[in-house]
Amino acid sequence: MQSGSTCQLTGECRLPDRATLPATLYKELEEFIAQLPTKEGHLVTVLHKAQSLFGYLPKEVQQFVADYMGVSLAKVYGVVSFYTFFTMVPKGKYPISICMGTACFVKGAEKVVEAFKEALGVEVGEVTQDGKFSIDCLRCVGACALAPILTVGEKVYAHVTPDQVKNIIAEY
């Protein structure tokens, strides 16, 4: 609370102690928070913005959000850890998300996950050593009619079979 008001007094963008992430991104986040009509009820919105800027929500970003939203770090952490969309660890440059919704599961999504794990040598939730890929499971993107579905970044792949996994990886 204290540091949040300090910032409003000086009118400056105050970075968290030992901040390691780019100040320009913090600046942009500060501006985003400043233009909100109210702070009440906008914590999830701000975290969405923060994640889109930084790619993930490490402690220093959570501290920054807590300061500027005038809430405790515990509250921010509570919200971040509750929602699966938010991540506290960085994802790969090309995040691979495999749908494990019912329709995709029935159509054999598990075998696709296995194929990716084998091809990349990492588990679900991990990033490859070179930081290029990460594997995650997601719930359902609503393209169930074309199951199994996976996404790499924004790109959606439909009717995926384990045989295609090597080619998909080779695209990046």
Add this chain to the structure above:
Amino acid sequence: MTNLQKSRSTIEEQYKAKQNRPRIVVGLGTCGIAAGGNKVMAAIKNEVASRGLDVDVDFTSCIGMCFAEPAVEIGLPGQASVVYGGIYPDKVGQLIDGHVVGKKPVTELAAIQITGGAEPFEGIPVMEQSGYYAKQVRSVTSRLGRTNPESIEDYIATGGYAGIEKAVAMERLDIINEVKKSGIRGRGGGGFPTGNKWQFVHDAVGDKKYIVCNADEGDPGAFMDRSVLEGDPHAVLEGMMIAGFAIGADEGVIYCRAEYPLAIKRLNLAIEEAEKMGLMGENILGTGFSFKIRIKAGAGAFVCGEETALLNSIEGQRGMPRVRPPFPAHKGLWQKPTCLNNVETFANIPFIIRNGGEWYAAMGTEKSKGSKVFCLTGKINNTGLCEVPMGITMGEILNDIAGGIKEGKKFKAVQSGGPSGGCLPTEKLDLPIDYDSLISAGAMMGSGGLVFMDETTCMVDVAKFFLNFTQLESCGKCTPCREGTKRLLETLIRITEGAGTAEDIPNLERLAKVIKSSALCALGQTAPNPVLTTLRYFRNEYEAHINDKKCPAGVCAALLSFSILKDKCIGCGVCLKACPVDAISGEKKAVHVIDPAKCVKCGACVPKCKFEAIVKA
């Protein structure tokens, strides 16, 4: 009021003129895009430009035949228009050569035709009589795949915003009575009568009231709401406005899951356009009624579909359910009276107000009126979206609309209602579908996702899948759900790993009953349903896992063993190369064998054998 009436006739004329032009329309819903629709669009624009053709290129959302994506529709003035399926960029040239330049439909690529009063082409099924659509009604989905969802003109020209126009001239209670008369029940799963809910919020005392639209659609395998939001966003806005007018609210919030970026984009656009035309904002249609809508993106938590958790999430909190009562109708968003309905519920409202409650009530069964949108997925031929009158049987959906099970396999079960629902067997295929019949069969209407499974699906594995889901999504607030689902899951894992014991089945049943009766919210209360229905209808599969240590469907790896049939193996060596752990050995041209000590049961060898010599049992 005069404003819209004046523009309506001009807009209608422009729309008609548009239909009287040669046009190519590409389906760009999420499914169309996933299938490569954007590339098809680019290829079409390219062809049209490079050949200098006089033809309009437009886009629409999903018409429902997701199995035929990417879909392209071509229409020439005065002729039936034809929807083509499976149009990848390499087919675009052929289509344009044939239908646009040659003016003859390319029959071999055609899926259906929409006559619109014109003479039908020979050899192409007419939409209303085609297998996929013959048993469907198109009411709330009527604009899907037919209009441009990003054009408010298309919406208005097809009767859009006539509902709110009519409503603002009515008495508030008359609107609510009309909704009551329609008999519509909440399409979000619970099936609560919408008119009664509106009455409660209308009667609730408060200086401020809210309308909230539940667009969280968390059931995996369900995409009705996404299709409506992407294909007819204005209908949802109009439904919310009518509700706002009827109950006395001036603000609405749409809570949309973050996994639906296209829906959020189209909703934002629709709000902008409606505001520009004076259909939303201050003093709507000059009546003094003001209403504004904003969108709130979710952040990935299934429980946020539950209404009170959703309200907490809108307020920026962890999305944990509240104890009810008080119900949202009395203390909802920011503790104010709140009317919360599902996307499909709201999208039905403009039709009900325009055509009257009786029109709507004429469809459906005694206690479940109207039509319902279902998503057909799983091991069927025609996966997609369909709208059917309540009371249709599951068998009609499976055989007539979905085109039966794929690859001639046998139907085993259909899962209805998502993680809260249940699996119904062959005996229940003649069950007329409505809210009550599904509940008595142990399943649930849920939001409308139907996942069909064939004989290669293991029902214990399916129950495990759902419990894994609910266990991960349990918010942890109440013990029965947090701990109970975990114990259920552990037992199911044990069974599928071959360590099940005779007490497991009665234990599962007892624990399931305890969770059902003591969990705080419906997530926990319904979480045991997948276990209970599979136990009820597929008990023999559980028994086979426990007593015989066998998985009849051949899914649970721990219970499988692979072997090579001596009389079929010709010793070609293909399986030997496919095995990742060198468990297969054998000389060339001699029968091969699998070493069970080395085999990791991955099954990689089975599809590789051309002689069907490898069996799993």
